[in-house]
Amino acid sequence: MSTQPGKPGPETRSRILDAAEALFVEHGLDGTSMRMITAAAGVNLAAVNYHFGTKDSLIHEVFKRRLGELNQARIAALDRAERRAREQGGGLKPSQVLEAFFTPSLEMVADTAGGGRTFMQLLGRTYTEPNAFVRKFLAEEYAETLQRFLQALYDSLPGVPREEILWRFHFMMGATSYAIAGTDALQLFAGHFDDEDPARMLPRLISFLLGGLRAPLPDFVNAAPRPSRAAKTPDAT
Structure with a gap:
């Protein structure tokens, strides 16, 4: 060559x-x-x-070329969910918000021929291996999309303090990044495991994330609720 x-x-x-x-x-x-x-x-x-x-510019372009597509897919999914909710005369449910956010990620994971899976694995690795340059870029690139989804979660969970939703969203990002990295880790404690179909992963993931999102609040939150304060927006996978 x-x-x-x-x-x-x-x-x-x-x-x-x-x-x-x-x-x-x-x-x-x-x-x-x-x-x-x-x-x-x-x-x-x-x-x-x-x-x-430069290498930094190359890294920037590696992330940028697919992030726009991912953000657009997420916003489009949320728009569709909001239209359906309005037509039915109600508001969005937390499950609908999560599905709109995470389904495009898993659809990209399923794209092995076009490189989507590789990119999502890179995003997952970036979440667990901080890089100041990339984190700053991702925060800027994701800001508008994340704020839209966080507001949708706030509206769908009016009884949960915003600070707790931010924490739980942060935990969801970690769980999803781990899942996107592949099921290889399951071999460590489950032996043979070959069910990596993203279509099967989505309902499992949403069920798990909803359980965490709707879990009872910690005792210290119920005992002494604090006013919500500005917090850093979590990275998105």
């Missing part, structure tokens, strides 16, 4: 992004070198510099 940059174009750019994405999943952002990326993509450093300039 040629290692020359050749004519600048979408094919070379996409090949670099695909290679970087897969390597970031396997080795982490810090553990992946530019040399590893150029070798996997079959290009030289000049090609990477031409298309992206």
